[in-house]
Amino acid sequence: MEKAHDVLIRNLGEHTKLAAEDVAEIRALTFTQRDFAPNEDFIRQGDEPEHSALVVSGMVARYHLLGSGRRQYLAFHLSGDLPDSQGLFIDQMDHALCALGPATVAFIPHRELFIAFRRRPTFGQAVWRETLRDAAIFREAITNNSARPMQARMAHLCCELFYRARVAQLVRGNRCRVPISLTQLGETLGMAIATVNRTLAELRRTGTMDLREGELIVLKWRELQRLGDFNPAYLHLKPQLVR
Amino acid sequence: MEKAHDVLIRNLGEHTKLAAEDVAEIRALTFTQRDFAPNEDFIRQGDEPEHSALVVSGMVARYHLLGSGRRQYLAFHLSGDLPDSQGLFIDQMDHALCALGPATVAFIPHRELFIAFRRRPTFGQAVWRETLRDAAIFREAITNNSARPMQARMAHLCCELFYRARVAQLVRGNRCRVPISLTQLGETLGMAIATVNRTLAELRRTGTMDLREGELIVLKWRELQRLGDFNPAYLHLKPQLVR
DNA sequence: CGTCTTCTTGACCCTTTTCAAGCGCAGTGG
DNA sequence: CCACTGCGCTTGAAAAGGGTCAAGAAGACG
Numbered sequence: 001m002e003k004a005h006d007v008l009i010r011n012l013g014e015h016t017k018l019a020a021e022d023v024a025e026i027r028a029l030t031f032t033q034r035d036f037a038p039n040e041d042f043i044r045q046g047d048e049p050e051h052s053a054l055v056v057s058g059m060v061a062r063y064h065l066l067g068s069g070r071r072q073y074l075a076f077h078l079s080g081d082l083p084d085s086q087g088l089f090i091d092q093m094d095h096a097l098c099a100l101g102p103a104t105v106a107f108i109p110h111r112e113l114f115i116a117f118r119r120r121p122t123f124g125q126a127v128w129r130e131t132l133r134d135a136a137i138f139r140e141a142i143t144n145n146s147a148r149p150m151q152a153r154m155a156h157l158c159c160e161l162f163y164r165a166r167v168a169q170l171v172r173g174n175r176c177r178v179p180i181s182l183t184q185l186g187e188t189l190g191m192a193i194a195t196v197n198r199t200l201a202e203l204r205r206t207g208t209m210d211l212r213e214g215e216l217i218v219l220k221w222r223e224l225q226r227l228g229d230f231n232p233a234y235l236h237l238k239p240q241l242v243r
Numbered sequence: 244m245e246k247a248h249d250v251l252i253r254n255l256g257e258h259t260k261l262a263a264e265d266v267a268e269i270r271a272l273t274f275t276q277r278d279f280a281p282n283e284d285f286i287r288q289g290d291e292p293e294h295s296a297l298v299v300s301g302m303v304a305r306y307h308l309l310g311s312g313r314r315q316y317l318a319f320h321l322s323g324d325l326p327d328s329q330g331l332f333i334d335q336m337d338h339a340l341c342a343l344g345p346a347t348v349a350f351i352p353h354r355e356l357f358i359a360f361r362r363r364p365t366f367g368q369a370v371w372r373e374t375l376r377d378a379a380i381f382r383e384a385i386t387n388n389s390a391r392p393m394q395a396r397m398a399h400l401c402c403e404l405f406y407r408a409r410v411a412q413l414v415r416g417n418r419c420r421v422p423i424s425l426t427q428l429g430e431t432l433g434m435a436i437a438t439v440n441r442t443l444a445e446l447r448r449t450g451t452m453d454l455r456e457g458e459l460i461v462l463k464w465r466e467l468q469r470l471g472d473f474n475p476a477y478l479h480l481k482p483q484l485v486r
Numbered sequence: 487c488g489t490c491t492t493c494t495t496g497a498c499c500c501t502t503t504t505c506a507a508g509c510g511c512a513g514t515g516g
Numbered sequence: 517c518c519a520c521t522g523c524g525c526t527t528g529a530a531a532a533g534g535g536t537c538a539a540g541a542a543g544a545c546g
Contacts, residue, residue: 064386067472072386086379089372094477096377121361128371129332131378134331136337138381143307143315146388146433150502182525190389192503197526212525229310234337393534425493435535440494455493 004056004106007168007195011080014167016126029113031106036099037054038179045099049087051107051208055079055135058103059179062095062221063187073188075137076100076161076180078168085131088113101179108151124234129236136234145190148229153189155228158209163220163232173222179214247274247299247349250411254323257410257480258376259369268363274349279306279342286340292330294350298322302422303345306430307338316431318380319404319423321342321411328374331356344422344457372479379477382485388433390474396432397442398471401452405461406475417464422457446470 005027012026014020033056036042043049053060058076062084069102074095077083083097088110099105115122137160144156165176182200186193204210208224210217218224250269255261261269276299279285286292287306296303303320305327317338320326326340331353342348360367380403387399401421408419425443429436447453451467453460461467 015267033460060384062384064390066286066390070390072390074382074385086375089368089375090379090479091474092479094479095382106327118364125332128374131371131375132329132332134376135378135381138378139305139307139317139338142317142381142388143309145385147307147313147315147430152479181523187390193525194504194527195502198502201526233335236333236335236337436493437495437536438534441534444494 003091004029004033005029007056007080007187008054008082011082011168012123012130015129016122017128019120019122020237022120022123022126025116025123029108029116031108031173033104033106036103039098039100041096041098042105043084043087043093045093045096048091048095049084049093049108049110051112052082053084053097054106054108055081055083056104056106059098059100059177060098060103060105061100061178061180061184064095071187072190073186074141074185075134078164078170080168082127082130085127086134088131100184101177136236140234150191150195150199151190151202152191152228153202154185154196154213155208155224156230157185157189157228158211158216159228159230159232160235161224162221162224163187163217163230164235165216168239174184174219175217178211178216182209244312246275247297250271251297251300251325254325254411255366255369257372258372261369262363262365265363265366267368268359268366272351272359274351276347276349279348281344282341283343284339285348286327286330286336287299288336288339290336291334292327292336292353294352295331295356296327296340297349297351298324298326299347299349302343302420303346303348304343304423304427305338305340314427314430316427317384318377321367321407321413323355323411325370325373328370329377331370342359343427344420351417355414376479379479383477383483391444393432393434393438393473394445396434397428397439397446398451398467399473400428400471401454402431402462402468402471402473403460403475403478405459405464405467406473407478408459410480417462418460420457421454421459 009018009023009026009074030113031054045054055077057079060081060083062074064074066072087093089184117127144153148156161178162171162176165171168174182193182196189196194196200211208220210219252266252269272353274297286296298320300322303326305313305317307317309315327336330336360370367464383403387396391399404421405414405419408414413419420462425436425439429439432439451463451470453462
C-alpha cells in the first residue's frame with residue numbers, strides 16, 4: 001500500500017522543501033500497517049519505543065494517565081502526522097497513544113529512520129521540525145487551558161482541529177470527522193463534562209459551529225476564530241488559504 | 244569566558260553520552276554573551292531567530308502574550324538550558340523569552356550550529372533530545388494546569404524547579420534561587436494572584452516548602468512530591484540521587 | 487520621607503463542579 | 517420481537533472553589 005508514504009510526504013512537505021532524493025528515501029521506508037479500533041491503545045506510558053508511528057487514516061490521541069485514573073489528553077493527530085516522533089530519542093514513553101475513532105497506523109523501526117536521516121539530513125530535519133511543531137501545539141494547549149475561559153477553549157480547540165484537517169485535505173465543505181466524545185473533550189480542555197455539553201450547546205445555539213456524532217461543522221469560521229482567539233501562526237505551516 | 248561551554252556540556256551530558264570529539268566541537272563554538280536585567284525580554288514573539296540562546300546563569304522564562312495583555316508563562320530555564328532550541332527550525336517565534344531575575348545568556352548563530360551538527364551528528368542529536376525534553380515538560384504543564392487542583396499545581400511546579408535545579412547543581416542545602424513574583428506564578432499556573440498567595444501560605448503553614456524573596460526552600464521533599472503528584476520520569480534525565 | 491510595587495488578607499460573588507435523574511440508542515440475549 | 521443493559525448525551529439544582537474587588541502592610545527606591 002502506497003498511502004502511508006504519500007501522507008507522510010504530503011505532511012512533511014507542508015513545512016519543508018523535500019528534494020526528489022528525500023522523497024525517494026521516504027518511499028524506500030518499510031512500513032508495517034495496522035488497523036485499530038476506537039479507543040484502542042497502541043503505545044503505553046512506560047513503553048520503550050523502537051518504532052515510530054505514522055497516522056495513515058483516522059485520528060489518534062496522546063494522553064497522560066493520572067494516578068486517579070483520569071486521563072489528560074495532550075494532542076490529536078491526523079493522517080500524515082508522526083504522533084510519537086517524540087519517542088525517537090526518548091528512553092521511556094511518558095504518555096500513551098490511542099486511536100480516537102477507527103484508525104490506521106503505520107510503524108517504522110527507529111533503526112531504519114536513523115539510517116535514512118544519515119543519508120538524507122533534510123529528511124531528518126523535516127522530522128525534527130515536525131517534533132518542534134508538536135511542541136508549539138503543546139505550548140498553545142498550555143495557554144488555552146490555563147488562560148482562556150471555557151467557551152474560548154472549546155472554540156480554539158475546534159479551530160485548530162478544523163484548520164489542520166483542512167491542511168490535511170480532510171475537510172469537505174464545512175465539515176470534518178472528529179470522532180471524540182464529550183468525556184474526552186472534557187479531559188482535553190480541563191473542564192467537567194456538564195460544562196463541555198453546555199459550552200457546545202451554546203456554540204450550537206448561536207450557529208457558530210456544531211460538534212456531534214463525531215463530526216465537526218464550522219458554520220461561522222471567522223466568528224469561531226474570534227471567540228477562540230485563534231491565530232494559526234503557531235502551527236508553522238505555509239500560509240493557507242482561509243475562507 | 245569558558246563558563247558557557249561548560250554549562251552546555253554539563254547539561255547535554257545529563258542525557259547524552261558525548262565523545263571527546265563532540266566536546267571539542269562544542270568548545271569551538273563562539274558564543275556572544277550578554278547580561279540581562281530582571282524581566283528584560285531578549286526574544287520577542289514574531290522574531291525570526293538567527294541565533295540560539297544558552298542560559299549561562301540565572302533563570303529565563305518563555306511566555307505567550309495574549310490579546311488582553313495577559314501573559315501565559317510556558318516554561319522556565321536554568322543554566323545549561325537552550326531555551327530557544329525550538330527556534331532552530333522555525334520561521335517565526337510564537338512565544339517570547341525574558342530573564343526572570345538577572346541572567347546571563349550566550350548566543351550562537353544558527354549557521355554555526357548547523358555546521359557543527361553536520362560534523363558531529365551526536366551533538367545534533369543531543370540538541371534534538373533537548374528539544375524533546377522541552378516538549379515533555381510542556382506536556383506535563385498541560386496536565387498540571389488542566390487536571391490538578393491548585394495546591395497540587397503549585398507543589399508540582401516547585402518540585403520540577405527544585406529537581407532541575409539540583410541536577411544543574413544550583414541547590415545548596417534545601418534551597419535554590421527562583422526569582423519569580425506571585426503575579427508570574429499566577430500567570431504560569433493559571434490562577435489568580437490571591438489564590439497563589441493563599442496556596443503558598445498553606446504550604447508554608449504546613450512546613451512543606453517556602454517560596455519567598457526569590458528563594459525556594461523545600462522542607463519536606465517527599466511530602467511535596469506527594470502533594471504535587473510529581474514523578475520526574477518525564478524529565479528524561481539519568482536517574483538522580485534523591486534525598 | 488514619600489511613592490511605588492509587591493505581598494497579604496478579608497468579603498463577596500460568580501463560574502464551574504458535583505450530583506442526580508432522565509433520555510435515546512445500540513447491542514445482547516431471552 | 518422485545519425487554520434489558522450499558523453508554524453517551526442532556527439538563528436541573530445545589531455546592532464549592534476560586535475569581536474579583538478593595539484595602540492595608542511591608543519593603544524598595546529615589
